[in-house]
Amino acid sequence: MRHLYEDAAFAPDWPDSHWVQGKALPELPPATGGLRADVAVIGAGYAGLNAALVLARDHGRSVVVLDAAQPGWGASGRNGGFCCLGGAKLSAAAIRRRTGDAGLTAWQRFERAAIDHVAGLLDAHAIDARQGPEGEALLAHSPAAFRALERQAAPGARLIPGGALAEHGLAGPGFHGAALASQGFPLDPMAYLLGLLAAAQAAGVRVAGQSPVTALVPAPGGWRLRLPAGEVTAAQVLVATNGYADETLPGWIGGRILPVLSTILVTRPLTAAERAAGFASPLMSYDTRELLHYFRHLPDGRFLFGMRGGISAAPAAMAATHARARARFRALFPAWAGVAVERQWSGLACLTGSLAPYVGPVPGAEGLFAAFGWHGNGVAAGSYGGAQVARLMAGAAADLPALVRQPPRRLPLPRLRRAGLALAYRLYGLTDGPLPPDPGPA
Ligand SMILES: Cc1cc2nc3c(=O)[nH]c(=O)nc-3n(C[C@H](O)[C@H](O)[C@H](O)COP(=O)(O)OP(=O)(O)OC[C@H]3O[C@@H](n4cnc5c(N)ncnc54)[C@H](O)[C@@H]3O)c2cc1C
The missing domain is CATH 3.50.50.60 (FAD/NAD(P)-binding domain)
Known part of the structure; x- marks a missing residue:
């Protein structure tokens, strides 16, 4: 193998x-x-x-x-467990250039049909997997990213400027506005x-x-x-x-193919007061960084936080990636810096x-x-x-x-894919810019 x-x-x-x-x-x-x-x-x-x-x-x-x-x-x-739009790493403009207007329309229909397909399976087979309300929040990681959201937000998306994030439970030190979309729902994978x-x-x-x-x-x-x-x-x-x-x-x-690692942590259940003190929105959420973070509350009060990154699955490298995920979680959600992380794991997704x-x-x-x-x-x-x-x-x-x-x-140069990935991650780190400071484990 x-x-x-x-x-x-x-x-x-x-x-x-x-x-x-x-x-x-x-x-x-x-x-x-x-x-x-x-x-x-x-x-x-x-x-x-x-x-x-x-x-x-x-x-x-x-x-x-x-x-x-x-x-x-x-x-x-x-x-x-984000049952959401997506599947390609191309902008709408790039898909249009590759497949024309009709191709872009067909792809966007495919994305929506995919969500309906899963919802239909859950209903048809009485699978109890839904975990929250429909819709998702895309959080701008910088003022410039919010301006880009204003220019490019999908039809029907609702824009929330940085100053109004708190009233939607979406506030955090790393977020500068959001676009809310109505498609998709969270599930227990x-x-x-x-x-x-x-x-x-x-x-x-x-x-x-x-x-x-x-x-x-x-x-x-x-x-x-x-x-x-x-x-x-x-x-x-x-x-x-x-x-x-x-x-x-x-x-x-x-x-x-280019398999890539993604890593998730899950906290202990938050109390109602802890949740109210932080990012309280029930929506599936992710940010606009190239090396994106994704997060959501689970029905039992736990909080799930995930991120892409890491180029080695060797145990020492994985331990370092998991430590980095905890640091990023604390930086983006400082209200919960002292909340214990109960479980961390990683898996392989796939680019082409x-x-x-x-x-x-x-x-x-x-x-x-x-x-x-x-x-x-x-x-x-x-x-x-x-x-x-x-x-x-x-x-x-x-x-x-x-x-x-x-x-x-x-x-190109398939044997050097991981080296290329390391370079891409470094560049993405630069274009994404710094995270808010890590308060450290309380
Ligand atoms: C940490 C993480 C978080 C993610 N979060 C999300 C998310 O929130 N929303 C979302 O839409 N997507 C998410 N993804 C991506 C999503 O999970 C995958 O795209 C999807 O599950 C892929 O399904 P699949 O059936 O194609 O492959 P997989 O589920 O990966 O299944 C492939 C299977 O092939 C088997 N296999 C491999 N080689 C052989 C062989 N030689 N013989 C027999 N069996 C073999 C493996 O054992 C494996 O079970 C995430 C991925 C990861 C890793």
């Missing part, structure tokens, strides 16, 4: 997220012996399980899903994942844990997937491994060489498909992308805007 990051990020003892606490997690046995299916899906996250559900339920396909660990062990079980898994299994999908695919080879009429204790033969294969991808499965994916997701066939490989590259916003986009690639695989009409149908470019 070939990964961009150290083995620690893929090992069973990589720290679990807050979301597994108190939940009965299935320990699905490995796939053994020789299995046959119409479709094999590699990766049991939102993309893979959504695809499997649609293929089995709507198109009558026999489907086997294989995960190297367990369903939701990747980013789908360890994210911030693992509750959604487990409900989705149950729905797929009820539709007849076979899901195997502890089943890393070690090789993918063309076979008569399809593909053979090698596993440590068996083999699966399938006419079609979907690669849905995103930031956890083995870069040789298939080789085409290697060098086209074209800064947009890819959903479609793997070029030159009959029967092989891929869906990946949600740019840190895969709760909605990854779910909907998975459902749409399933329709494509079944020969049905799929809602796939031009942006996600263009195979991503190879990144």
Whole structure:
């Protein structure tokens, strides 16, 4: 197996997220012996399980899903739970230049449809995962960033100048105004994942844990997937491994993806008085920094704070990244500098060489498909992308805007991706500017 990051990020003892606490997690046995299916899906996250559900339920396909660990062990079980717009790291102007006015409209419709898709799944399968009100707050990290929000805010967004943030519960030393949007909602990522898994299994999908695919080879009429204790033969294969991808499965994916670390901390429950003394808004929130911070209150009073960054998954480097996350949390939310952080964890999201997701066939490989590259916003986009690639695989009409149908470019000098990332993070740090001072742990 070939990964961009150290083995620690893929090992069973990589720290679990807050979301597994108190939940009965299935320990699905490995796939053994020789299995046959119409479709094999590699990766049991939102993309893979959504695809499997649609293929089995709507198109009558026999489907086997294989995960190297367990369903939701990747980013789908360890994210911030922002079910929101996003999926590409391109401005509207850049998407328009690449795909024209119609392409931009189609992409924006895809983003909204993705949120509706997840909401529909929660309703249809009675999945109790919603965690708060609809809408989100985008906080300007500088006066200049607020002026940019005023110029570029999405249609329908409501602008809140810096002086009015407090009356909306959005005040903080690092915030200079906000744009409020009405789309999206927060959810418990693992509750959604487990409900989705149950729905797929009820539709007849076979899901195997502890089943890393070690090789993918063309076979008569399809593909053979090698596993440590068996083999699966399938006419079609979907690669849905995103930031956890083995870069040789298939080789085409290697060098086209840039997995990136994201880190989250969760505090102990805040008292009502503590919450009122700080950032009290119930909205999912994030800031305008290139190296963005994202944060929200959880229903049990805990506060979740996340950030991108870090270029090594080695234990010492992760400890330093986690310390940096705590320092940034204290700097942006000084009212809670003394509140204990109960849990911290990290995971891998995925960028692509074209800064947009890819959903479609793997070029030159009959029967092989891929869906990946949600740019840190895969709760909605990854779910909907998975459902749409399933329709494509079944020969049905799929809602796939031009942006996600263009195979991503190879990144220049793929072996130097982490060095490039380190440089980019340093530059972003400079353009983002300094944070408010860290008051230190009280
Ligand atoms: C810390 C963090 C916070 C995030 N917060 C948000 C957020 O708030 N909102 C949002 O929209 N997005 C967020 N994201 C991104 C989002 O979680 C992902 O985009 C999304 O979950 C990706 O889903 P996926 O199904 O494509 O991949 P994943 O959920 O990563 O699943 C990939 C699976 O593939 C398996 N796998 C890999 N290789 C093999 C192999 N060879 N054989 C078998 N299985 C294999 C892995 O074990 C893994 O389970 C966050 C990501 C991280 C890391």
